[in-house]
Amino acid sequence: MGSTITLHHLAKTYPNGQTAVCQLSLTIEDGEFLVLLGPSGCGKSTLLRMIAGLESISEGEIHLDGRLANDLEPSERNVAMIFQNFALYPNMTTAQNIGFPLAVQKQDPAQVESHAASVAQTLGIDHLLQRTPGQLSGGERQRVAMGRAVVRRPSVFLMDEPLSSLDARLRARLRTEILSITRRTGATTIYVTHDQAEAMALGDRVAVLRGGILQQVDSPRNLYALPANAFVASFVGTPRINLLHGTVHAPVDGVMTVSLGAQQLALPYPLTRDHQMLRVVQGQPLLIGLRPEAIRLAEHSRATPFERPLTGIVEHVEFQGHEALLHLSLGGQQADVPPQPSALAPHLQSRWSATALIQRVLRRSGLFNRRPLSPPGPDHFPTPAPIRSGIGELVVRDEPSSPHRRGQHLPLLVDVRNLLIFDHHGERISPDPTRTPEL
Template identity: 75%
Template sequence: MGSTITLHNLAKTYPNGQKAVRRLSMTVADGEFLVLLGPSGCGKSTLLRMIAGLETISGGELHLDGKMANDLQPSERDIAMIFQSFALYPSMTTAQNIGFPLAVQKQDHDRVNARVHSVAQTLGISHLLDQIPGRLSGGERQRVAMGRAVVRRPSVFLMDEPLSSLDARLRARLRTEMLAITRSTGATTVYVTHDQAEAMALGDRVAVMRDGVLQQIDTPRSLYALPANAFVGTPRNNLLHGTVHAPVDGVMALSSGAQKITLSYPLTHDHQMLRVVQGQPLLIGLRPEAIRIADRTHATVFERAMTGIVEHTEFQGHEALLHLSLGGQRADVPDQLADHAPHAPARRSAAAFVRRLRHRTGLLGRRLPHPGNTQPPAQPPARKDIGELVIRDSPGARHRRGQHIPLLIDVRNLLVFDERGERVSPDPTRVPDL
C-alpha cells in the first residue's frame, strides 16, 4: 500500500537567498500517481528531494501518513527514488544492482535472489541479470533502476524525470510499463517532468509549478479545459492580445487587431463576466481544436468566421500545423513573479533578445489592412511573421505561404485572461466540451 503525502506551506530557501519552493501546500492521496509539471528551474526536483529527505526543509511541514517527517532520515521514510541519471553501480551486475537495497538490509540470500528474479521477470530483463550497466542500453539501464526501486516494495515512489534521456519511441513504451508497475504495487507516486504530453498521459492529477509556486493542481482534463491562468493554459494554446466590446444595445465581441469574434447568445457564465473587463487589455486563448478551416459544411451556431494568412506549414506526419497571422499581436505569458523570482532576470533577458532579433529582422506583429472579419484582404501584408495562431490541418493539405484561409472559431472554447494572466471568471464546476 502507499502513503499519504501532505505538504503544508513547504518552503526551501538556499543560503544565497534563492527561494526554490515558496509556501507550497497540497496532499497526495494513498496510491495516487501525481505528476509535478513545470519548466527547468521551477522547483519541482527540489520539492521531490525535500520529500525524499535529500534536501533540508526551510519552512512548513511535511507529513507522511500523518506523521511529521521534516527531520526523518531518508532511510526512515520508506521511499524509493528513481533519478534521471539511473545512478547504477557500474561494477555491479544487474542482479546485484536490483538486489542492493535488500542486501543492505541483510535479508536472507535466497529471499533476495527470489525477489530479484521475480522483479526482473516483470520488467523483462531476466536475460540481463549477469550484465554490468556499461553493456546495457539506456532503456535497459532504466529498467534496472526501476527494478532496484520496486524490489523492496516501498510505500512511495519518487521519480525525477526518469525517461528524459531516452528517445521518444522508447520513452512512450517505458512510461506505460512504469505506470502499470506502480499501479500493481499500490505505491503512491510523485513523478517530475517538463513534458506536458507525458504529464497528461501519466497523472491521476497534475500539479503545475512556476518559480517555486504551485499554480494549479487538478486532473489532466480539468487542467487542460479550465486553466487557472495563462501560464497553465499556454502549452498547445494560442495566446493573443485583445479587448472586450460590450455595447448596451449591441453584440458582445472580442477584438484582436483588425478582426473581431462575436459571442453567442445566451452568453455562458464566463462570457457574461467579461462585461466587467470591457475595454481593458486582455489575453485571448484559443486551443487549436477550437479552430477549423471553413469548408462546405455550415458553421454551427457557436462558430464565428475569421481570416488567417499562412506564414508557415509544419509537417508532423499524422497532421500538419499551420502558422497563421490574424493581423493581431501574439501575446506572451506575463511574468507574474518578476519582482520576486531570483532567476526571472535571465528569463526577461532571453525574451528581450528574442524581441530584438525579431525587430532587426522585421519579424514584428502586423495588422491586416481589411477591417472586416469575414473577407480576406486584397493583398497580403508586406511583413512576414511566423504567425500568432497555430491550427491543425490534414497532412495531405497543401497550403501556400501567403494564402488566405477562412476560419471558424468555436466561441465555447475561448479562454480569456486578464493582463496579469489570471483567467477571467474561473468556474471550476464547468468543464467545457473540447
C-alpha cells in the same frame, strides 16, 4: 500499500537568498500517481528531494501518513527514489544492483537472489541478470534502476525525470511499464518531468509549478480545458495554445465583441453567464486563448450557431506526418505569457480568483443580457491585415495532405464557447463559456 503525503506551506530558500519552493501546500492521496510538471529550474526536483529527506526544509511541514517527517532520515521514510542518471553500481551485476537494498538489510542471500530474479522477470530483464551496467543499453539500465526501487516494496515512489535521457520510442514504452508497476504495487508515486505529454499520459493529477510556486493541481483533462492562468494554458497542450492580445467591447444595446486587432469575434445572443462577466473588463487589455481545435477551416462547411468567422493568411505550413499545422496571420498581435510577480504567490493559491470577484460584482450590479440591435452574422469573413514578417500568430490543424500554401487567404470558423480569456496578469477570467455557474 501507499502512503498519504501532506505538504503544508513547504518552502526552500538557499543561503544566497534564492527561493526554490514557495509556501507550497498539497496532499497526495494513498496510491495516487501525481506528476510535478514545469520548466527547468521551477523547483520540481528540489521538492522531490525534500520529500525524500535529501534536502533540508526552510519552512513548513511534511507528513507521511499523518506522521511529521521533517526530521526523519531518508531510510526511515520508506520511499524509493529513481534518478535521471540511473545511479547504478558499475562493478555489480544486474542481479546484485536490484538486490542491493535487501542485501544492505542483511536479508538471507537466497531470498535476495529470489526476489531480484522475480522483479527482473516482471521488468523483462531476467536474461540480463549477470551483466554489468556497462554491458546494458540505456533502457535496460533504467529497468534495473526501477527494479532496485521495486524490490524494497516501498510505500512511496519518487521519480526524478527517469526517462529524459532515453529516445522517444523507448520513453513511450517505459511510461506504460512504470504505470503498470506502480498500479500493481499500490505505491503512492510522485513523478517529476518537464514533458507535458508525459505528464498528461501518466498522472492521475498533475501539479504545475512555475518559479517555485504551485500554479494549479488538477486532472489532466481539467488542466487542459480549464487552466488557472495563461502560463498553465501555454505549458499544457501540443501544439501550444494560440495566445493573442485582445479587448472586449460591450455596447449597451449592441453586440458584445472580442477584438483581436484587425478582426473581431461577435459573441452569440443570449450571453452565457461566463460571457456576461466580460462586461466588467470591457476596454481593458486582455489575453485571448484559443486551442487549435477551437478553430477550423470553413472552405466547405457552414457555421454552427456558436461559430464566428475570421480570415487568416497562411505564413507557414508545418508537416507533422499525421497532420499539418497552418501558421496564420490575422493582423493581430501574438501575446507572451506575463511574468509572474512574486507578490502574486499567495493570490494564486487563494480561492478569491478574478472569476469569483467578477461574479460578485455582477450579482450586486444586476447586469443582464440586452437584446442586440442586430444579431451577429456568421457568414461574413473579415479581411485580415496585410502579410507581416514572421510565422503568424495563429496555429490551426489541417489534413496532412493540405494543399494550402504561403500567402493564401483562408476563411476560418472559431467556436466562441472555447474562448479562454485572461486578464493582463495572465489570470483566467472566463473559464468555460458553455457552463452556466450559479451567481
